[in-house]
Amino acid sequence: MMMIARTRAWVATARLSDAMIERCLLLAALSAVSTLALITLFILREGLPVVIAEGPWAFLAGVKWAPSRGAYGLLPMIVGTAVVTAGALVVGVPLGLAGAITLAELAPARARTLLKPMIELLAGIPSVVYGFIGMEILVPFIRERGTLGGPGYSALAASIILGIMVLPTIIGISIDALEAVPRSYRDGSRALGATQWQTITGVVLPAARNGIVAAVILGMGRAVGETMAVIMVAGNAVQFPGSILAPVRTLTANIALEMSYASGAHAQALFATGIVLFIISLALNGIAGRVRGSRRKATP
Amino acid sequence: MWVMWASTAVTVGLLLFIIGFILKRGAHVLSWEFLFTNPRQSGALGGILPTVVSTIWVSAAAVLVAAPLGVSAAIYLAEYTKESRLTRIIRSGTEALAGIPSIIFGLFGFAFFVTTLGLGWSILSGGLTLGLMILPTVIRTSEEALRAVPRYYRDVAQSLGASKWQSIRSVILPAAAPGVMTGVVLGIGRAISETAAVIFTAGVALRMPLSPFDSARTMSVHFYTLTMEGISDDMAYGTASVLVVTILLINIGAYSLMNRLTRRYR
Numbered sequence: 250m251m252m253i254a255r256t257r258a259w260v261a262t263a264r265l266s267d268a269m270i271e272r273c274l275l276l277a278a279l280s281a282v283s284t285l286a287l288i289t290l291f292i293l294r295e296g297l298p299v300v301i302a303e304g305p306w307a308f309l310a311g312v313k314w315a316p317s318r319g320a321y322g323l324l325p326m327i328v329g330t331a332v333v334t335a336g337a338l339v340v341g342v343p344l345g346l347a348g349a350i351t352l353a354e355l356a357p358a359r360a361r362t363l364l365k366p367m368i369e370l371l372a373g374i375p376s377v378v379y380g381f382i383g384m385e386i387l388v389p390f391i392r393e394r395g396t397l398g399g400p401g402y403s404a405l406a407a408s409i410i411l412g413i414m415v416l417p418t419i420i421g422i423s424i425d426a427l428e429a430v431p432r433s434y435r436d437g438s439r440a441l442g443a444t445q446w447q448t449i450t451g452v453v454l455p456a457a458r459n460g461i462v463a464a465v466i467l468g469m470g471r472a473v474g475e476t477m478a479v480i481m482v483a484g485n486a487v488q489f490p491g492s493i494l495a496p497v498r499t500l501t502a503n504i505a506l507e508m509s510y511a512s513g514a515h516a517q518a519l520f521a522t523g524i525v526l527f528i529i530s531l532a533l534n535g536i537a538g539r540v541r542g543s544r545r546k547a548t549p
Numbered sequence: 550m551w552v553m554w555a556s557t558a559v560t561v562g563l564l565l566f567i568i569g570f571i572l573k574r575g576a577h578v579l580s581w582e583f584l585f586t587n588p589r590q591s592g593a594l595g596g597i598l599p600t601v602v603s604t605i606w607v608s609a610a611a612v613l614v615a616a617p618l619g620v621s622a623a624i625y626l627a628e629y630t631k632e633s634r635l636t637r638i639i640r641s642g643t644e645a646l647a648g649i650p651s652i653i654f655g656l657f658g659f660a661f662f663v664t665t666l667g668l669g670w671s672i673l674s675g676g677l678t679l680g681l682m683i684l685p686t687v688i689r690t691s692e693e694a695l696r697a698v699p700r701y702y703r704d705v706a707q708s709l710g711a712s713k714w715q716s717i718r719s720v721i722l723p724a725a726a727p728g729v730m731t732g733v734v735l736g737i738g739r740a741i742s743e744t745a746a747v748i749f750t751a752g753v754a755l756r757m758p759l760s761p762f763d764s765a766r767t768m769s770v771h772f773y774t775l776t777m778e779g780i781s782d783d784m785a786y787g788t789a790s791v792l793v794v795t796i797l798l799i800n801i802g803a804y805s806l807m808n809r810l811t812r813r814y815r
Contacts, residue, residue, distance in 0.1 A: 530650055
C-alpha cells in the first residue's frame, strides 16, 4: 500500500512539475516575439517625436539632410538604399541562382558536400572584412580604371560588395526550394525525352519559382540592412547619385555614421531613420514568408 | 550548363580569394605576441589583447542569454505544442527577428540597455544586445535538431514511465545535443563578426575590461576603427586575419557537429 501511495505521489509531482516546466518553456518561446515588441516600442519612442514634428511627408520626401540646421529629409538615403540594393541584386541574383542550380541539380553528391559549407562560410565572414576588401581592391580598381573613374567610393562598389554578401542567402534558400521539387517531376520530364537542361529550365525552375522569389526577397532584405560594408565603400555623401560611379549614402550608413555624436532632435532623426529601415525589413520578411508559405500549401 | 559551373566557381573563388588575400597580407603580423600584448598608440603598434578578451566576454554574455532562452523555446516548439495560432505567432516573430538589420539592434540596445536600464556602454549591454540578435539562429537550429530525433526515442522513454520533462532532459536533449550545439556555435560566430550592433552598445574603449560594466572594444570594432581612421594597415590586416581564422574554425566546428548529428540518424 505504502509503495503504491508513494508512486502515486511521485507521478503526481512529476505531472505538476511538467505543467510548470511547460509554462516556463512557453515564456522562453515568447522571448523572440517579446524582443520584437521591445524593439518596436523603443525605436518608435525615440524616433516618432521628430517624425511628428517634421511631418511624415517632409521627413520621407525631404531632399535636404543637414542636422546642424535642423533639416531632416530622408529621400537621398532612401534613393541610395534603393540604388545599391538594386545593384546588389543585379550582381547577386544571376550568380546566386547559378550556384543554387549547380549545387542542387548538377553537382555530384561529393562535390555538394564540399561546396555547400563553403558557401555557408561566405555568410560567416564579418561584414567589416567585406568592406575592407572593397576598400583595398574594388575602390582603387574603379577609380583608376580609364572607362570608370570617379572617386571609386561609389554606388557601384557598394552594389558589387553587397551582391557578393547576399549570395549565401540567395543560394541557400534557392537550394531548399529546388530540393523540395519532387523527384518524379524530373523523372517524368526526362522520360518524355527532355534533356537535363530542358528539365531544369522547363520543369524544376517553374516548380521552385516561389521559393526562389522568396530567396531573392530575403537577399534584398540582407542588402537593405547591411551597414558596415556599405559605409566602407559607398562614399556616404548625402546626394542623389548622378551615376553609379557617384558616392551614395544608405539608410543604414546614415544611422551608423552619425549615431556616435548625435543628440537631441538629431538623435531622434536617426532613430526615425531606423523606423523606416525596420518597416522595410519587416515588409520584405513578411512578403518572403508569404510567398514561401503559399508554395508549401500548393505542393504538400 | 558550363555557365552554371563557371558562376559557382566564381562564388567559391571569391571566398577563397577573400580568405587568401587577408591571410597573405596579415600573416607576417600574426604571432602569439600579437594576440597577447597590449596595443600602443591607439593600436598602431603592439598587439590586440584587450580586444581578444573583450570579444570573448561579449560573445560569452551573448551565449549566456541566447542559449538557455533559445533552447527552451525550441523544446517548447518541438515537443510541447501542436501547430496553433500561438505557435504561428511565435514562429513568424522569430522569423521576423532574424530579418532585422543589426544596426537596428544597435539602436535598440543603445536606447534600452545603455540608456534606459543605465548599463552604459558595457560588456553587459553588448552581450545582451547580441544575445537577442542571435536568438533566432539558436531557436531554429535547435528546433531542427530536436525534430531530427526519431519518434521512438520519445515512445520508449515514456513507456518506461518517464514524465515528459524527464524524457526530454535525459533522452531527447542528449540525442539532439550536437545539433543544438551547432546553433550555439553559429550564434557565437555571428556575435564575433558583428560590428554595427556592438559599437553602440559595448562601446569602443581600447583597454582591458575588468568587469561586466566596463566598455569593451571587440576585434571587429577594433578592425573597423583601424581601417576607417587609417591607424595602421599592418595591424588592420593582422586583426582581420585573426577574425577570419576564428570564423573559419567556428564554421568548421559547427559543420562537423552537424555532420555527427545527421550521421547518427541517417
